[in-house]
Amino acid sequence: MQKSVVIVGGGAGKRMNSDIPKQFLLLKGKPMLMQTISRFLLYDPDIRLILVLPENYFPLWQDLCDQYQFHHKIQLVAGGKERFYSVKNALEYVSGLIAVHDAVRPLVSEMAIGKAFSLAAEKGNAVPVIPANESLRIQHEEGNQPLDRSKVLVVQTPQVFRYELLKEAYKQKFKPEFTDDATVVESLGHKIFTTDGNPENIKITTPMDMKLAELYLSDPRFD
Amino acid sequence: MQKSVVIVGGGAGKRMNSDIPKQFLLLKGKPMLMQTISRFLLYDPDIRLILVLPENYFPLWQDLCDQYQFHHKIQLVAGGKERFYSVKNALEYVSGLIAVHDAVRPLVSEMAIGKAFSLAAEKGNAVPVIPANESLRIQHEEGNQPLDRSKVLVVQTPQVFRYELLKEAYKQKFKPEFTDDATVVESLGHKIFTTDGNPENIKITTPMDMKLAELYLSDPRFD
Numbered sequence: 001m002q003k004s005v006v007i008v009g010g011g012a013g014k015r016m017n018s019d020i021p022k023q024f025l026l027l028k029g030k031p032m033l034m035q036t037i038s039r040f041l042l043y044d045p046d047i048r049l050i051l052v053l054p055e056n057y058f059p060l061w062q063d064l065c066d067q068y069q070f071h072h073k074i075q076l077v078a079g080g081k082e083r084f085y086s087v088k089n090a091l092e093y094v095s096g097l098i099a100v101h102d103a104v105r106p107l108v109s110e111m112a113i114g115k116a117f118s119l120a121a122e123k124g125n126a127v128p129v130i131p132a133n134e135s136l137r138i139q140h141e142e143g144n145q146p147l148d149r150s151k152v153l154v155v156q157t158p159q160v161f162r163y164e165l166l167k168e169a170y171k172q173k174f175k176p177e178f179t180d181d182a183t184v185v186e187s188l189g190h191k192i193f194t195t196d197g198n199p200e201n202i203k204i205t206t207p208m209d210m211k212l213a214e215l216y217l218s219d220p221r222f223d
Numbered sequence: 224m225q226k227s228v229v230i231v232g233g234g235a236g237k238r239m240n241s242d243i244p245k246q247f248l249l250l251k252g253k254p255m256l257m258q259t260i261s262r263f264l265l266y267d268p269d270i271r272l273i274l275v276l277p278e279n280y281f282p283l284w285q286d287l288c289d290q291y292q293f294h295h296k297i298q299l300v301a302g303g304k305e306r307f308y309s310v311k312n313a314l315e316y317v318s319g320l321i322a323v324h325d326a327v328r329p330l331v332s333e334m335a336i337g338k339a340f341s342l343a344a345e346k347g348n349a350v351p352v353i354p355a356n357e358s359l360r361i362q363h364e365e366g367n368q369p370l371d372r373s374k375v376l377v378v379q380t381p382q383v384f385r386y387e388l389l390k391e392a393y394k395q396k397f398k399p400e401f402t403d404d405a406t407v408v409e410s411l412g413h414k415i416f417t418t419d420g421n422p423e424n425i426k427i428t429t430p431m432d433m434k435l436a437e438l439y440l441s442d443p444r445f446d
Contacts, residue, residue, distance in 0.1 A: 129360065134426070135378035135403055137352065143414050144376060146406055153367060155358035180358055183369055191366050200431075203357070208423075208438065215434050 002096030003117060004048035005040045005158065009033060009103030011054060011079035011086050022204055023103040024060065028217045032204065033061070034070050035106035035217070040099070040158075041072065043113040049074040050093050051103075052086045084178050088170045091163075097121060098166050099158035100181045102203055107216050109198040113158060119195045120160035127182045128197030129153035156197040161185060225319030226340060227271040228263045228381060232256060232326035234277060234302035234309050245427055246326040247283065251440045255427065256284070257293050258329035258440070263322070263381075264295065266336040272297040273316050274326075275309045307401050311393045314386075320344060321389050322381035323404045325426055330439050332421040336381060342418045343383035350405045351420030352376035379420040384408060 009023045023033045033051070040047050053061060055078040065071065075093045079086040087100055097120055101108065112128050119126035132152040137144045159181045161169075169185040178184045182192045200216045202209060232246045246256045256274070263270050276284060278301040288294065298316045302309040310323055320343055324331065335351050342349035355375040360367045382404045384392075392408040401407045405415045423439045425432060 127360075132359070133428075136355070137350075137376040137378055137405075137415075137417070139374045139376060144417060145415075146400075146402070146409070147375065151362045152370065153360040153362060155360055177369075179369070182360075186369070192360075194360070194367060205356075211438050212435055215431065215438070 001121065002048065003044055003046075003099070004050060004094040004096065005099040005101055006050045006052060006077075006087060006090040006094065007033070007036060007040075007101050007103050008083060008086055008090075009051060009053045009079070010057070011081055011083065020060075021054075021057070022210070024057070024064065025210065027106060027210065027213055030068060031064050032106050032213075033103055034064075034068060036101070036103055036108075037070075037072070037074070039106065039108050039110065040101070040113060043110045043117075048094065050077055050090045051075070052077045052079050052090050054079050082174060084170075084174045084184065087181060087184075091167055091170055095163050097160055098163055099160045100166075101158040104204040105157055105201055106204070107198070107200040107202060107213060108156070108158065109201065112156070112196065112198045112201060115195045116158055116160040119193055120162065123193045124162045124165050125182070125185055125190065126160045126193050126195045127180075128156045128158065128201070129194045130156065130197045130199050130201075153194060154197075155180065155182070156201050156203075165190065224344065225271065226267055226269075226322070227273060227317035227319065228322040228324055229273045229275060229300075229310060229313040229317065230256070230259060230263075230324050230326050231306060231309055231313075232274060232276045232302070233280070234275075234304055234306065243283075244277075244280070245433070247280075247287065248433065250329060250433065250436055253291060254287050255329050255436075256326055257287075257291060259324070259326055259331075260293075260295070260297070262329065262331050262333065263324070263336060266333045266340075271317065273300055273313045274298065275300045275302050275313050277302050305397060307393075307397045307407065310404060310407075314390055314393055318386050320383055321386055322383045323389075324381035327427040328380055328424055329427070330421070330423040330425060330436060331379070331381065332424065335379070335419065335421045335424060338418045339381055339383040342416055343385065346416045347385045347388050348405070348408055348413065349383045349416050349418045350403075351379045351381065351424070352417045353379065353420045353422050353424075376417060377420075378403065378405070379424050379426075388413065 136147040359370040
């Protein structure tokens, strides 16, 4: 079955005069986005690549591709005002099995990608998760109470879906509780299936995360 | 009010022939345990120090203190077979306000320590927490569902308590759901109060955590 990956790198309204978004920063000598895309090419050199970016960053991306001689066939798609609309915009370029992945997760392993595609082929959807490894509490109106962490799953990407399922799900009207693709699909009443993520697959949002990512990338497994 | 900190560094049954526990490893040129203890001395040079270790590691600790000229007045206490018994063993050496802290959390900030002591002085207990910054799901019998992460708190130490409260709580029989001191106190029906932890205050359990801790410690805030 045809495989596609939608790399979600931000929506509309991101101004060029603010800091350059993390996904363009250099990580081990290469823009993070290229590291992220390379993970999927390593998994399947024939995967279809769709990259969602704020439209005003298209020229920067093209310049970087020239500079780093990163010449893969990549469909650029303009981001929407919410992540929901960004993914929805990308759906007209895909078919078969669709992975949706955060641009700022360059440390996803080939194994995690492979497991998610395999499970989604079988069940229709697959969400990579890792165990929660810290003590947790949950707030309620009167205070807070312990949360059994053995039942808590930390959600990652790529979340993989059969095209028909994702397309149908994204016909819904946007709701604020759609925090990822799983919640959009779940809202149609579908059961979500989980698979093993990899612990290194952090979402890079702070300068310290960048340093941690450099550390991980210095590990031979990521060479 | 007299302040004490119980540094919990492991229980009975830890063999010398296995790997040296993380708390003795060097972190920025000093055994981790000394980094951890130093945080509390920075907060209050007069704080009473109680260190719970597996009894067979007492000689190693003494050697390290000589080697690193770490000569503070520290009460050594032998660990029990569960963390619960380790803390309980330490309680005969404390009074006033008691902080209980994981030995493998050397990155706690002075501010987090200070806030926890202040709140506990006022309310009787205080538990440092940070927000959950990842998407979460919760498992139940039929599958799993999204968990509103805005309501989830990640629990850290030091957890601080008034002596009488902690002493009373530790008269209970051990239950497996006693995963930290807050759960022991809560089991008596007391409400738990939360305060701001610091995000760097990770629990060091893996070699990668060690590297991350080195990164954090290279930050001027930790000098």
